Amino acid sequence: MLELLNFNLIFVAKIVLIIFVKVHVANTCCKGCIDVDELTFEKVMVKYPYTLVKFDISYPYGEKHEEYAKFAKNYAKKIIHDLLIVCVGVKDYGDKDNMDLALKYSVDKNKFPEIVIFKNTTLHARWPGYLDIKYENIKKFIKENTELYIGLDGCLKEFDDIAAKFMKTSNVDEKSLILSNSKSRSDIVKGTSNIYILTMEKILKFGNNFIIDEKVRLEKLSKTKISSSKKKEISQKLNILKIFNSYMPKNDEL
Incomplete structure (x- = not known):
């Protein structure tokens, strides 16, 4: 009889715990907060x-x-x-x-x-x-x-800073040095850092107009029938282009 009572008490306790957890989760405002x-x-x-x-x-x-x-x-x-x-x-x-x-x-x-x-x-x-x-x-x-870094999707703080330095100088040799140094960092940081590298290479080759032309190309491509993963990749590339564009001389800006 005592064993049955203990079993019932344990069973009730478990039910109460499950209800508590469910109520607590249901009352959570949102995931991440x-x-x-x-x-x-x-x-x-x-x-x-x-x-x-x-x-x-x-x-x-x-x-x-x-x-x-x-x-x-x-x-x-x-x-x-x-x-x-x-x-x-x-x-x-x-x-x-x-x-x-x-x-x-x-x-x-x-x-x-x-x-x-x-x-x-x-x-x-x-x-x-x-x-x-x-x-x-x-x-x-x-x-x-705030002074907090809230990057766009796909953006990296370290490479946002590199992009700023790269765009702020008009000296080709300085740009080349920044690009060279950033390649070694890309192997460590990884993620989307390769997109920053490729963008700097293209800007050195074609000038700031590359940013404008690439934005137009990617926006057109995003409207075609492509996979969700490709859409995400394009969105990240466009966000990174925004960083470069934000530091472009006023007369060249999009």
Whole structure:
């Protein structure tokens, strides 16, 4: 009888644990970010230089939430030590969970979702009202308000810096030296570094017009019937071209 009772207790405990886990997962705002409340808000933020916060309804949905979730999923691992990505679910009914937290930072529930950046535990920047909540705009918001590196898909910080040096000098010998040195780094960094190398080689051969011509070629190719992997490769190449173009002399810019 005692053994049966113990078995039943263990069985019930397992069921409770499964329900708890399912509820916890269901309440998670999005993959790559964490849910916080009045009690945990500052406790988790204090450990990070910056925290990206989305104040929203308790069970967020829709395009704006999906764009935030997309950013969290793609960037949580890339900048894991410098940026914490969180959600604050606010209720204006019942126990009014996190409503005091929203009021503390002057967040208007009628304008949900509202995205802000905290520097440690101090409110640092608010999402500009004129800007749509889109994946690329979230990256732009962070770039403009922090010193964190938020690269475009396929871009590498080290090679973005190399591209900047390469484009800023008009001296062919200096460009050749930068290219030569970057080849040794490419073997170490790998990834898409070979695209940077090839782009610099082409620019040396054909001049800055290569950037314009290659952009047109790739955009046309992206509209044809190609595989998803090829589309991704083209998208990364276009993003890298954007880096080179951003440092091109004004009279040559796209």
